[in-house]
Structure formats: C-alpha cells, structure tokens
Amino acid sequence: MSSQSRRGVRAATALGAVSLGLVALSACEQPSPMVTATVGADSVSTEAACYNDGKAIPQDEVRKCLAKKAEKSISVDTSEELRLGVDPKTAEDGWLVLVDGKRATPEPLKKTYFSFSGEAFFQEQSASGQPAAPKKSAQVTLVQVSDGEFNGIWHVNLKNAASE
Structure with a gap:
C-alpha cells in the first residue's frame, strides 16, 4: 500500500471516529435536576x-x-x-x-x-x-x-x- 493510500485510510478512519463521537454526544442529554x-x-x-x-x-x-x-x-x-x-x-x-x-x-x-x-x-x-x-x-x-x-x-x- 502506498503512503498516500495509507493517509487516505487514516483520514477516513479519523473522520468516521469523529462523526461517531458527535452522534454519540448529540444523543446524550443532560438529565433534569431531581x-x-x-x-x-x-x-x-x-x-x-x-x-x-x-x-x-x-x-x-x-x-x-x-x-x-x-x-x-x-x-x-x-x-x-x-x-x-x-x-x-x-x-x-x-x-x-x-x-x-x-x-x-x-x-x-x-x-x-x-x-x-x-x-x-x-x-x-x-x-x-x-x-x-x-x-x-x-x-x-x-x-x-x-x-x-x-x-x-x-x-x-x-x-x-x-x-x-
């Protein structure tokens, strides 16, 4: 695998991880006070x-x-x-x-x-x-x-x- 294609895979992986993290954070709501x-x-x-x-x-x-x-x-x-x-x-x-x-x-x-x-x-x-x-x-x-x-x-x- 060329170094350019490895960079592309790493960038895609990083972008996927960031997207998944944002989805997870948006699903978390702070609970109301008790x-x-x-x-x-x-x-x-x-x-x-x-x-x-x-x-x-x-x-x-x-x-x-x-x-x-x-x-x-x-x-x-x-x-x-x-x-x-x-x-x-x-x-x-x-x-x-x-x-x-x-x-x-x-x-x-x-x-x-x-x-x-x-x-x-x-x-x-x-x-x-x-x-x-x-x-x-x-x-x-x-x-x-x-x-x-x-x-x-x-x-x-x-x-x-x-x-x-």
Missing part, C-alpha cells in the same frame, strides 16, 4: 415532568405539564413532616409548591429544602366551610420559577398514611 421528598427515613426522588434546561417552558406545555400525574409516591402521616429538597440551581431561581393545583407557598422559596407538616396536605373543607374527612392522597407539584416564567415542573403523590 426533586426529593422525604418523610422520616423514607424518600423518593423524581425527575422533572417538564424541564427546558433552565429556560422558560412554552405556555402551552406548562398547562400539559401541570396536568400530568405524579409517577412517584410517598406515605405521610398527618403528624409527620414532609421535607422537599431541590437542586441548588432550582433554589437559586426560586420554587413554588402547589397542592392539587393550588398554590401552597405565597412566595418562591430560595432554599434547597423546606419542611411542611403532613396534616397540611390532607385537610379539606366541606361546602359549608366545616372540616371534611381528610383526603386519602394529594399531588404536590414543585415549580421552578424565574422572572415569572416556569422553568421546571416536578410532581410527587402523597398518600395519607392514616387512611392506608
């Missing part, structure tokens, strides 16, 4: 239902994401504390907590974790304003916010341990 819910010694972690690499999620997708059901669940007794933990970047931007679609935190939280009383998630009021029977479950949604835009949405289902 959210962790902890009760006592039990915990569950979940990836985002929607995440746009820290940028605003388009408004039409926000509605769809908020309507998704949680894939992970954890049991909470009304006397226990639920601790929610987020990625430092999520905490830096700020995050809200929604319970069954209703806002549970008035302002975005700027901490990496926050604790809630278990009873706060299962209380319901009847139409007359009187306390009703406690709910058996509640969906908690964490929303990463930045400049009024939603950048990430996570869901965790809470099961009322008292009703199991």
